[in-house]
Amino acid sequence: MSVKLVFLGKLADLAGLPEMTVEAPLDWVSLVEGLEAGLAEAIEGDKVRLALNGTVLADKRTLDAGEGDEVALLPPVSGG
């Protein structure tokens, strides 16, 4: 239980909570498989991006998170 997931915007609504922790190590496949169906489908959409420790991944499928890492799930921004 040691990778922290942070859900932003409408993904926090879908998840029902803003944060959760999952087991390390965590790659894209294990992330999607670990989430319930509606949420998994949402994050597979083209417009959802991932950030690992504050850096946005160019390709979210390359996710490789370990012990103590923070993964943010970012839906399209709506601006200020």
Place this chain on the structure above:
Amino acid sequence: MSVKLVFLGKLADLAGLPEMTVEAPLDWVSLVEGLEAGLAEAIEGDKVRLALNGTVLADKRTLDAGEGDEVALLPPVSGG
């Protein structure tokens, strides 16, 4: 002595004073002839315009001022 001339911007410097009065009636020719040479030459320049009682004349050569009128001599504006 009853048409008021108002000199703006650098024309006031050339005239040496901001305002003067001249005899009515006053048309373009009598205006130019009544001013000293340097000033007359300056107001003949394309960029100098005339206003009669607060309305800018489309063609300054149509000036036709009478008793109590105010004629402003307007060099190019420099903006705010």
Place this chain on the structure above:
Amino acid sequence: MARQVELLDAPFNPGSYVGPFTNAHPGLGGVCTFVGEVRSDDDVEALELSHYAPLTLAGMEALADEALGRFDLMGILIVHRVGEMQPGEPIVLVSACARHRRAAIQAVDFAMDHLKSDAWFWKRERRGGVWTWIEPREEDHADLARWRETPEKV
């Protein structure tokens, strides 16, 4: 749709205009404000703006009306100093409020371009005790020309 246009012959505080102007337009989306000050260029000691009362204020009011007609605004405020000013003193304040930001920003840009080269002001500056009359810069004419090409309503 409010229009407020003033010509002042004494120093003014921009904040004391912008606050009430903003508060007078509840429901606005945004307010854009430009304040121009006398630049402390090199050795400029003072700037003097002269005006011709029958034309200058009427011209500013016509400019405000043109901005109101051209952009989707809730209100516009134009305040301009005349007389002798020191470096650092505000010369001009334009503020526009609108439901959407770009109308407000564009209206300020539009009004400033016109005030800088197409308004009834004559300007001179004093350096080393000598007054010199100022003409608009080439850029000022180019900035103004932009608005003749694009009569879009934002």
Place this chain on the structure above:
Amino acid sequence: MARQVELLDAPFNPGSYVGPFTNAHPGLGGVCTFVGEVRSDDDVEALELSHYAPLTLAGMEALADEALGRFDLMGILIVHRVGEMQPGEPIVLVSACARHRRAAIQAVDFAMDHLKSDAWFWKRERRGGVWTWIEPREEDHADLARWRETPEKV
């Protein structure tokens, strides 16, 4: 060349930022300021902006740096609210000061376009007790695209 960027989770008074920012840049020619407020549209009761700390503030700082590099500025100030806001409360303040007016006005236009559709904020509004997530408007994307075409230094 000063850069001031803040993310606030409580109401703020734009004037209390703009005054000191202006005073910190003696010799400026002009300062342009945009303040965006929560619009009182129809039946909107509240607006909530969420952010992600590791990205949002860093992104605003990068935007300020980009504006400083792109326009000939003396300084730029960007202040943004997060959290729940009521109609009429300020959400965003961008202020730019420069020797010449158009750099200041353009920098504000540039920064606002990027904040409105290319910054790490998620926005929802409450109507009749129900929260709805908001997406950028089509115009916001079009406004942003303008800056990709013209990398001119003003």
